[in-house]
Amino acid sequence: MIIKYFKNIGPGPLVAAAFIGPGTVTVCTLAGVNFGFTLLWAMALSIFATVILQEMAARLGIVSQKGLSEIIREEIKHPAVKAVALLLILSAVVIGNAAYEAGNISGGALGMETIVGDIVLEIGSLKLNILSVIIGSVAFVLLYIGNYKVLEKAFVFLVILMSIAFITAAILTKPNLFEIFKSVFIPTAPEGSVLTVIALIGTTVVPYNLFLHASLAKTKWKDKSDLPLAKRDTLIAVVLGGTVSMCIIIAASAIQKQSIESAADLALGLEPLFGSYAKYFLAVGLFAAGITSAITAPLAAAYVTSGCLGWKADLKSKKFKSVWMVIVVLGVVFSSIGFSAIEIIQFAQVANGMLLPVIAGFLLWIMNKSSVLGAYKNSKLQNFFGLIILVITIFLGIKGILSVFNLV
Known part of the structure; x- marks a missing residue:
């Protein structure tokens, strides 16, 4: 049974690994330190939204055997509308990934510091x-x-070790289980928590992952009979990844410090497990998570851009290379010009959360087209969940923008 499961592992773990990076460690630690358990509901909502949206992306890839950006380009017939839609997607992905890349590089640098x-x-x-x-x-x-693939496997192994460490640390803090369950199921938004809620969603429901999942799923699975495997792959990986994120919040809630400014401060959540060596353990984990994501984020942007513009998605193509080069350079520039690493990482997650409604809206539209999915288009229940997620992300995005300008 276990051997069969591992044989059928698909892109789900990669999707989960994308949100167990420097951004997750930083944002979840800040959420725990500043608001205790009270924002666990936001992470639970994020896990639910990720499962729903990533399942749609995987189903789209398997049934159509095409990527999301490629289908959007083909399905919008009006030239002007197509141009605006593709420009919107490209802007969202380039801005989002540049911010995300800056966060990844800052996370790695934070570990090295x-x-x-x-x-x-x-x-x-x-x-x-x-x-x-x-x-x-x-x-x-x-x-x-x-x-980079061999090196990436080594870094992913280190990130997994860090994840296990946070789960263990959360248990060692002996948290109040009643308070945890209450915080998961009863939403509360303390004053000043709006941007943190958006960041928690942005660090989990990563917009570019929707494009990446569709492309990877069609490579892994070629037949519609594989859809149950893809659904199980997504569910298990995302729920496990989300559990790690929740454990980081729980472990961080025990930190007796109000200002988080360095990796040493972030590591306080691991002190119940590693004592004075916690900061070194976290440093290695942050470096691994940062540099792994610093490789995959630009690649994802290049795949999305290629699909939107009809280019061949080839690692040796000059056009393909030019996209990831721009993302890496922007990431380095934003990461190295003097802003606090913690601030950059947090901004990246907020930017992701605000861009999510744009990408989720396009995905929902495509998932209801019989010309693309036939009998495998969204059911009424799937649309209901999808629309709830879309409305919540739009509401949070608007509230976040107003909050940035001190209008709420």
Whole structure:
């Protein structure tokens, strides 16, 4: 049974791994430190939304044997509407992935800072974080030579170790189980928590993952009879990933510190397990999570762009390379020009949360087209859940924008 399950593992774990990165560790720690258990409901909602939307993306890929951006380009017939839609998607993906890339690189740099300290180069009034440049350069070289998969497996192993550590640390803090269950099922939004709620959703329901999942699912599974395997793959991986995120919040709730500014502060949630060595353990985990995501995020952007513009999705294509190069360079620039790493990571997750309604809206539209999915289009129940998720993300996105400008 177990051997059969591992044989049929698909892209689900990759989707889950995408949200067990520096952004998740940082945002969940901030949520736990600042609001205790009270925002666990937001993570539970995020897990539910991720399962629903990623299942749709996987089903689309398997049934149509095409990517999401490719189908959107084909299905919008009016030239002007198509141009606006593709521009909107490209803007969302480029802005979102550039922010996400900056967060990934900052996360890796945050980990390295714990071990080697700050390395900043001052050029006039400009401060350059050399660690961000180094991590961006490593990601650039690995993507350019295309031989990153073995290294990525090693980093993913380290991220899994960090995940197990947080689950254990959460148990060791001996949390109040009644308070946890109450916080999961009864939504409350303390003052000043709106952007954190959006960030929790943005770090879990990653917009580019919807494109990536459709493309990877059609590669893994070719037949409609494989749909149950894809659904189970998505459910197990996302729920396990979400459980780790919840454990980070629970472990962080025990931290007796109000200001989180470094990896050493983030590591306080692991002290029940590792004591004074916690910061070094987290440093390695953050570095691994950061550099792994710094490789996959630009690749995802390149796949989406290729689908939107009708390019061949080939790692050796100059057009394909140009996209991921732009994302890496933007990530390095945003990560190295003097902003706090914690602030950059948090901004990336908020940006993702605000861009989510755009991508989710397009996905829902496609999932109701008989010309694409035939009998496998969304059921009424799937549409009901999808629309609830869309309405909630739009509401949070608007509230988040108003909150940024101090209008609420």
